[in-house]
Structure formats: structure tokens, C-alpha cells
Amino acid sequence: MSMEGVVAAVESVLSYTFNEKKLLEQALTHPSYTDAPSYERLKFLGGFVLQAAISTFLFSTYPGVEAGRLYHLCAVIGSKENFARVAVRHRLNKYIRHQKATVVSDEVWEFINAFEKEEEIVSGRMKPPKVLADVVQSVATAVYVDCGFNMQKMWTLSY
Incomplete structure (x- = not known):
């Protein structure tokens, strides 16, 4: 599938049309693919952005929940x-997009396969692949x- 086809397919999954298609191309590019910028820079920011979005969601949705419980929920939701x-x-x-088998x-x-069979993939039984979380x-x-650094829009599309 061409990169244009990939971008269109992922935009369909997200129900979001990118103004800057190169951002999505980069987000889907593993560091092993040397012909284009990889997702590493986006992933760097993503850790902070998603943590802030998840924390904001939990804080506003559960006003009576103590901080310790919110930390735990945030860690679970934002886990690899x-x-x-x-x-x-x-x-x-x-x-x-990658160049490494x-x-x-x-x-x-x-x-x-485990996910599709609804098997439990927690408690160390199966380590989730980093590449999937990174993407x-x-x-x-x-x-x-x-979308202009709009956390609300990103959150709505991400979950």
C-alpha cells in the first residue's frame, strides 16, 4: 500500500483528516526506516501530552477520588x-513503516493473537511490544x- 493509502486508511480509523499529512507519516515511521524522519520526536512529546490529557480527564471526571487512586488510574490507562x-x-x-523484520x-x-482471543495479557504473562505503544x-x-496543540481534540480522537 502506498504511503498516501496508509495515511488515508489511518485518517479513516481516526475520523480525522490531517492538514499536514507528513505528521502522520512520521508518526507511523519506525526508527529502522532510514529514508524519512521517525516517530521518536513525536513520541517524546506524546508521553507528556497523553499523561496530561489522562490526568486532566481523571481529575475532572472523578472529583471525589483521592490523589493516590488518581495516580494509579493514570498509570493503568497510560500504560504501555x-x-x-x-x-x-x-x-x-x-x-x-519500517526496514527491519x-x-x-x-x-x-x-x-x-492473544488480544484477539481475549486472553489476559497482564501480570507479566506477555510483555506488550514497545513498537505498538510507541505508534x-x-x-x-x-x-x-x-490540530494546533488542542488537547481536547486530541483526547477525543485518541480514546
């Missing part, structure tokens, strides 16, 4: 496992940047 599940749920793994490795396929963070950040 949860982000990997989001990637699989939206089939983002199909659109990762190990990027979409047996570990990724095992995770996808979710990067795509969410690409939306955030593309």
Missing part, C-alpha cells in the same frame, strides 16, 4: 500495555500538533 491494545484494536500495526516480530503477532503515542501527538 493499554497503548499496545489501542494499536491492535485499531490495526495500527499494519501501517508501521524484527519490528513486526513474533512478539507483536503473539500479542495480537499510539506518536499518532496521538501528530493529531495534537496538527
Whole structure:
């Protein structure tokens, strides 16, 4: 599939049309792909942006919940496992641009198969592949940047 086709497919999944298509291309590009900028820079910002969005959501949705519980909920929602599940749920793994066979490795396929069978993928039974979580963070950040750093819009599309 061409990169234009990939962008169109992911825009359809997100129900969001990018003004700057290159942001989405970058968000889907693994560092092993050397012909274009990778998602690493977007992922850097994504960790902070998603943490802020999740924290804001929890803080405003659960006003009576103590801080310790909010920290725990934020950690669970913003976990690598949860982000990997989001990637699989939206089939983002199909659109990762890479040049290294190990990027979409047996570990990724095992995770996808377990997810599709509704198996429990917690408590160390299966480590979620980092690449899946990275792509979710990067795509969410690409939306955030593309829509003028509007956290509310990014949050609405990301979850």
C-alpha cells in the first residue's frame, strides 16, 4: 500500500483528516526506516501530552477520588500495555513503516493473537511490544500538533 493509502486508511480509523499529512507519516515511521524522519520526536512529546490529557480527564471526571487512586488510574490507562491494545484494536500495526523484520516480530503477532482471543495479557504473562505503544503515542501527538496543540481534540480522537 502506498504511503498516501496508509495515511488515508489511518485518517479513516481516526475520523480525522490531517492538514499536514507528513505528521502522520512520521508518526507511523519506525526508527529502522532510514529514508524519512521517525516517530521518536513525536513520541517524546506524546508521553507528556497523553499523561496530561489522562490526568486532566481523571481529575475532572472523578472529583471525589483521592490523589493516590488518581495516580494509579493514570498509570493503568497510560500504560504501555493499554497503548499496545489501542494499536491492535485499531490495526495500527499494519501501517508501521519500517526496514527491519524484527519490528513486526513474533512478539507483536503473539500479542495480537492473544488480544484477539481475549486472553489476559497482564501480570507479566506477555510483555506488550514497545513498537505498538510507541505508534499510539506518536499518532496521538501528530493529531495534537496538527490540530494546533488542542488537547481536547486530541483526547477525543485518541480514546
